[in-house]
Amino acid sequence: MSTLSAPLSSEPSASEPIVSISGLRGIVGQQLRPEAVARYVMIASSLWQKGPIVLSRDSRPSGAIFRHAALAALMGCGREVIDIGIAPTPTVGIVIRRLGAAGGVQISGSHNPPDQNGIKLLDENGKMLPPALAEAVKDRYFSAFQAYSQPPHVPGKCTSFPMATLWHLRAVEELVDVDRVRRRGFRVVLDANGGAGGPLGIRLLEDLGCQVFGIGTLPDGNFHHPPEPLPENLGEVAAQVAKLGADLGFCQDPDADRLVIIDSSGQCLSEEHTLSICLDHILRSRKGPVVINCATSMVNEWIAAQYGVECIRVPVGEANVVQGMLRHRAVFGGEGNGGPIDPRVGFIRDSFLGMALVLEAMASQGVSVRELVNRFPPCVMKKLKLPLPPGSLGGVFARLRAAFPTAQVDASDGLRLSWSDRWLLCRASNTEPILRIIAEAQSPEALDELCGKAQSVVQEAIATPQAD
Structure with a gap:
């Protein structure tokens, strides 16, 4: 058959x-x-x-x-x-x-x-x-x-x-003050890494009056570095941003729904900062609820509080974020992997939207991208993977709850433990026998303490299992 x-x-x-x-x-x-x-x-x-x-x-x-x-x-x-x-x-x-x-x-x-x-x-x-x-x-x-x-x-x-990319171009440009951005004449490195975003990225940045230095903008699938645009994969691109004297660099993944930013000194920003910069800029002129997933930086909650709007967390996954945005009639949302979502353009993470909003934020406030980020409270994040034997998840979660009795508990997607200045998320992988741990705190020392304790609790729970 x-x-x-x-x-x-x-x-x-x-x-x-x-x-x-x-x-x-x-x-x-x-x-x-x-x-x-x-x-x-x-x-x-x-x-x-x-x-x-x-x-x-x-x-x-x-x-x-x-x-x-x-x-x-x-x-x-x-x-x-x-x-x-x-x-x-x-x-x-x-x-x-x-x-x-x-x-x-x-x-x-x-x-x-x-x-x-x-x-x-x-x-x-x-x-x-x-x-x-x-x-x-x-x-x-x-x-x-x-x-x-x-x-x-x-x-x-x-x-x-x-006509597909032309429609997308127009939808993004309608959201920003194109003339204001053009007057700044930004110098921008675009790293499309041989992915689908190169042609539209070049067109958008040129329409916004940028002098563009393209890297891998031909959509031929020839990746010159690993496809995920993380700081550890972008060393050569970062060096080019500094060498060329660019104001900033934009780096996309192969289907162009993620965006990572490099500042003028050649330092990669965290992928979490893409959403935060965009969110802060949007809320300056458009108030309303925002939706993020449970693994996204708490910087976004701080930003929402500054503008007096609600920040709603939902389970991990773009589909879950979008469902939350529709349910709460959110004005903006996204994920901390570099994926902003604006319903006026569409309900898909969008790197082109991100580029336009970041440039407009820089132009309207007269600052560099590094200065935009420096306004946010300092936060550091860590991601761990630990072996997870079958049948041990319930015992792990029970031990974690007991070990952190003062935490606010959210069990909508794994186990999320949060306080005013830090949080910890533990989720079983859908594809591997591992436990994923993501944590964020306001200092490296606090983060190490939180992750160290969580890791010890998990390892002890696995070594002495109880019924799941």
Whole structure:
């Protein structure tokens, strides 16, 4: 029986792709194969409403293979497909809404290593599938659901659409004072790292009057450093920012939904600072609730308090943040991985939005990006991974609660313990037998004390387990 109409397995295994609310991903040729992509997309098609589907991919070479698999699957389901080619993920969301499409397929490995790729599914509102719908796709994928039972009476068709990035450009530029930014004549390094964001990034920055020094702006999938734009991966780019005398540098991930900033001295800012700078700038002129995930810096809570607005935390995951923004009618939101979200542009993390807001903040306040960050309270963050034997999670959480009796407890996504000046989040990985620990405090000493105690408690709980 074809793998398109039969389960690949009764449950996820090491040989199958990882499926979560964020989509599908895996190592190309091992976990991720064309038939897996076709089955996944056909299942999504069975849950979308009637209407065309927008198809796109980032610049990874394997994306061309999976584009054909996804296209064949959609057309085989009788869908009209609007193919926008290589494009950033936030662009896909804008096109879906503008064209009134039923959903979208973005083929992207996101920030993961070059040997991986994946699929992101979007709904009719141009946002990631809501968690409940994403879980339905996952359940059907690992079940006996017949993804393709019979051909349609009329096969689907495919049309190209060249206006996608222009729509995105205009949507971002409408939010900022373009003339004010142009008058500053910023010198900017853009590191697109061979990803999908290079062409639009260059166009946006030039429209904003910047002198642009591009690195890896051709979307050819040739990554000159690891795809995740973290400070430890950006040493050469940072050196170029300082050497060129640039005002700042912008670094994107391959599908351009994350943004990391480098200051004029060649120092990388934390990826957490992207959202904080944008949030502070937005709230100066537009008050309202903001939504972040439970692993994002408490600097954002401090910023919200300065402007007298509510900051709501939700479980980790872009889909959860967006659902929270809709529920609370938030004016802004995002995640601390460098992903700001403004509902006026779309409900997708957007590096281009981030670039425009950061430049407008610098221009309107007449300061450098480093001066913007220096206004925030000092906070430091640490991330740990610890082995997690099966059945030990409940005992670990119980011991942590007992060890920190004064903490405010949030169990909506793992276990989050918080105080006014620090917090600790423990979550079991969805893909590995490990416990992820994320913590933040106002000084390195306080952070080390918090993490050290938590690590000892976890290790003791694992060594002397109790019923989960």
